[in-house]
Amino acid sequence: MIRRPRPSDQGYIAATWARSMLSCHASQRHLRSRNGQQIGQQIDAVLDRKDTRAWLSVRPEDQDQIRGWILYCEGPAVPTIFYIYVRRDDRGVGVAQELLDALGITRTTGVVCTSIGPSSESVRGRYKAAVYVPLSEFLK
Numbered sequence: 008m009i010r011r012p013r014p015s016d017q018g019y020i021a022a023t024w025a026r027s028m029l030s031c032h033a034s035q036r037h038l039r040s041r042n043g044q045q046i047g048q049q050i051d052a053v054l055d056r057k058d059t060r061a062w063l064s065v066r067p068e069d070q071d072q073i074r075g076w077i078l079y080c081e082g083p084a085v086p087t088i089f090y091i092y093v094r095r096d097d098r099g100v101g102v103a104q105e106l107l108d109a110l111g112i113t114r115t116t117g118v119v120c121t122s123i124g125p126s127s128e129s130v131r132g133r134y135k136a137a138v139y140v141p142l143s144e145f146l147k
Contacts (some may be wrong), residue, residue, distance in 0.1 A: 008067040009109045012076070016063060020076055021050050023092050028122075053089050058082050062109045064093075064102045077106035080145075086112055086128065087119040089142065103129070116135050121145045 012020065024102075028046050053059055060081045066072040075093035079086060093102045107130070113117055114134055120127040121142040131137040 008065050008070065009062050009105060010065055010070060012061045013064055016061075016073065016076075017054060018090075020061060020078065021054060022076070023076075024050055024090050027090075027092055049142055049146065053078065053142070056080070059089070062106055064105055066098075075106060077103075077110065079110060083119070085117045085119055086110055086125060087121065087140075087145070088127075090122045090127075091130065119145075137144040 017072070025043070025046055031041055033050070043073055058081045059078060061076055061078045063076045064074040066074060073096040077091045078089040080089065091103050091106060112134070115136060116134065117136040117138075118130065118134055119138055119140050120130050123141075124141070127139065131139060
């Protein structure tokens with residue numbers, strides 16, 4: 008089930024995004040170039056934007072149980088995804104696909120990914136019209 012975020016979800020989104028970026032799953036070249044404080048500042052900059060939106064995948068029986076989320080920029084002609092996160096226990100069962108579907112993104116849709124990491128690499132690998140634009144460049 009997909010729902011819009013509640014104000015109380017922002018802390019979870021920020022924490023899981025930061026943890027994911029700093030984890031061993033993040034790209035090593037990405038980690039060499041930035042530290043935790045810089046990542047936190049960029050996450051805050053994205054969450055403070057007026058055009059930042061999110062969709063959450065939640066368990067139908069308990070909508071407080073978040074399975075994953077997608078954070079994106081509303082407005083550009085080409086969909087712009089800041090990050091996709093799926094809980095480890097829910098990976099591989101279509102949660103990310105469900106979130107991309109909520110945005111209307113298909114295999115032939117042009118899409119911009121602003122993060123380096125597993126979710127961005129996966130989207131760019133499966134969606135041939137996807138391109139990478141560094142988040143620092145997008146935020147300028």
